Amino acid sequence: MIALRLGWRNLWRNVSRSLITISAIACGFALLIIIIGLVMGIANQMLNNGTSLLLGDVQIHHRNYLPERDLYETLGSGHADNLKELLDKLRHFPELPNLTPRVHAFGLLSSGEYSSGAQLMGVDAESEINVTSFLDGIEEGLIQPPEAQPVLLGDVLAKELSVTKGSKIAIVTQSADGSLGNDLFYVSGILHTGLAHIDRTLAVFTLSDLQKLLAFEPGTIHEIAISIQDPMIADQVVATLNQSALLPSNGIAHSWGDLAPQLKDYIGVVHGLYGFLILLIALFVAAGVLNTMMMSVFERTREIGLINALGMQPRLIISSILFESFFLGFLGLGLGLGLGTLGMSHLTTEGLNLTRWMGEFAMLGSRMDPILKAVWGWDYVVWSAVGLLTSTVLAALFPAMHATRLDPVEALAAPVEG
């Protein structure tokens, strides 16, 4: 207890020195928090790009729908109200406010002169835009089309078919009743994701138009796409969903990680790579703190020698110095957390506007937000706090032991400070 009190008092004997050390730890920790936040922000943005463009974080299908995507493995049936009821039931999950129904098929698109195979996708544009971003800016084409039977085409597909906004195209597909579903559609918009395989093959319809073309009942769909707050917990959400009675009995939920294992791996790489960099930086900050602490204790060789000569137990001296450095570290981390939180509160809400450096750009296919928003990486933050505190205390140990072992005469001969 004496050591603890001595440590606390020592802290305030040389206020400016302590403040410098505290600020060193604080600044290091605050910047580390911000770096972690930015890195997690980048990783998060990449994940969002991957999932929020078209995939969604979670999808529900008939349990036999994947991987063949058989036209007949559907969810729901009958009247459109059945579908609404199904979706409303799922909305009872607090995590699932945003979900949207979809129908998928394969068909032949023809502009007369040219024809091309395409992925046909029927969406409910109004709920789709709350889940994914591929319709951003062109959703009006489906919600308020100037003509009936609108379709949005990928830009490469549109070019291949030599059509533009306003053209009419014919769509032919195998309907569920075996007949040849065919109809004329009005190209009400061109979509560009930057992802070649989407821009080359995707044609988007309103849910009811595609259901009609496929001879589906208005309550029949293939897929429910869901976006959740934190994509990283998608697996947990899926586990709960699959055990829940609210899920249609023939349905099964999949997380983005199951649906796009490559994306999962990519996020893994980003985390791994940046985790490595965070480790390097944390080590650097620890080394900086170590330096400051060592310097501050070494400067006090004379003082420690004096106390030693006065007969204070070396163990007590060492533990009081360790407590002192613990307080330094603790205060530094506290202050750093405060500063870091201050910075993060700006970066998580306002974000870092990168437009000045990079201009407008698309990344991994989507119109990427040029504003980088930081995200708290709590596990990294906690681990670096532990690491920093340890290195602070350890940094004091060596010079303290060194000073107590010195012959008092030798220690007193150390240059006068200050």
Next chain:
Amino acid sequence: MIVVVKIAWRNLWRKPRRTILTVVTIALGLALLLVVFGIGDGARSQIVESAVRIRSGHVVVQQREYNARRGIDRFLDSHETQLVKEWIATMEEVFPIQYIVSRSYASGLASSSNGSAGVQLIGIDPKAESKSLYLEDKVVEGVFLDSVSQNKVVLGEGVAQRLSLKVGEKLVLMAQASGSSEIKSQLVRIQGILKTGIEEYDQTLVLMLLPNFQSFLNLEKGVHQIAIVMNDATFSTELSSRGKERFPSIEVLSWEEAMPDLADLIRVDTGANYVFDFVLLLLISFTVLNTLLMSVLERGREFALLNALGLTPSKRFFMILYEATFMAMLASVVGGTIGYGLHQCLKFYGLPIDLFYSEGVSAAGVAMDPIIYSNLSMGRILFSLSLIFIMTLGLGLIPAWRARRPTNIHILGRV
């Protein structure tokens, strides 16, 4: 002035421990900067390299608008091919051209007795491709094409799965031939199955020999693309603009023009890297500033003494700046050595990021290598060195300004 320099140098070694600690802090910062640059640039150049090899080249020569509509008829005929190849030969003296590959593309249908699949058919020259694509390493069954693989194909794993085919079995390719609307069929046998890790390719890729492709689809000696691969991606724009002047009627594209999606990705990643570097630098400077401030704080007595001995404030100011300069120099040597050493390690052994994932990874249609090798240009080294110098000197100004202040002479009497 020389005297002040000397005093500064001696000052450093009056308190070797403090000097060493400060120098080590700066040096570690420099090393960190170098490693971050090395890994970042390494990852980016690896992505560009593999994209250049698998999707196009550093410079791509093709018919106008070929990227927009990949019709079978939009090929470079034998005359154009000849001219382009001659031009490339003359450019070889000026640019570090490694090799060129010629490819032809067609979309078509592959069928077996089990079903059929839409495929992307590519005619290649295996000898040139072996230097470029490293596809041989990606063959999971059978072998890659060789110069005598007449009517043999290597196809993506996904295609083989959809058609339920194994090596040695046959399939029928159908595609529209050039110059007519005629659809031609050709029987081929599977020589190998490959897995690139890129979903798009594994699901659609069918490779065959270029001459085989040309006679199948009536291309004569024509090709759709001539791709130039260089030792150094930085010459891409220059070579392509020369090509544009030489061949105004056809398209000569740099990799950024040929793959705008990838160019964007790289641009974003570079930008993010700069933000990262900036915060890092801020971090380093705080740490260094603390060390410097600490040392000035401890030296009140010394400054008073120097003052008493007649060292003018401006001389004291410069003395501290010289100290900072010396420390920056020492740190450059130490940090440069550590950083460069780490870079050499990471260049040789690489950073195995595949520890973090199971399968192959791809972004923007490019497979990411499982190991990232550091890549550090002289420009980056000089940039980091000057950053560290400017930073240290800039930070040195603060304690230097403080040292100018006339100090209380009574401090000398303190014990």
Next chain:
Amino acid sequence: MIVTPTSSLTGQQDFSQLTPAEIVDQVDQMMRGDSSRGTIQMTVKTQRWSRALTLEIWSEGTEKVLVKVKKPKKEEGVASLKIDSDMWNYLPKIDRTIRVPTSMMMGFWMGSHFTNDDLVKRSRLTRDYDIEISYEGAKESVLVWEFVLTPRPDAPVVWGKIHYQVRKEDLMPTWAAYYGEDGQRKRTMNFSDYQKMGGRLVPAKIRMAPEDKPNEYTEITYINLEFDLAVDQSIFSLASLRRKR
């Protein structure tokens, strides 16, 4: 050309003098003639649905085929035209003619178990296959030949081999089995209901069944059939494809 199938009806010609390839070629010719016109009923049964279509078909050689849907009413006028390796579909509901791209050629025609390609290529058996007799004699008290058709080395066909049974007496095919290269049977075509139509004996019923979907089949029944008419060339044109008739 006209002589051969007609004479076959008499049942007096001695077919055993012919080589296997010649026999198969004759069967082929008989089924097709130089040109033909017919009405067929097509029944498609899948696990999910079954439906019946009435179709009218014109053909000339192997190169030109025109098919028009007569019934059901909903799909009346839907038509396919094939000339050489090109194929177009006409859809009256939207009044559009669509060229079928290469990548869709193996799609199943009109939802049946016949591929577009089956329709486009028709038979080129003697050109693409080496034909041998694997059995000659009585099966179920009917004298038959059984042939093994092995694809020529470079022939662009997907099958590993085809087994084909033909009645000796009148050259009527009874069944054909299509195998993959792995030796597994992929699909079977059964012929039955032999009738005289348009002056020739033909199997009026042809049933195609895929092996991997045991409950599915497509059955074609000829309602009427005429051979070797002086078919107006203009019938194989895009204009005629659209004509309602």
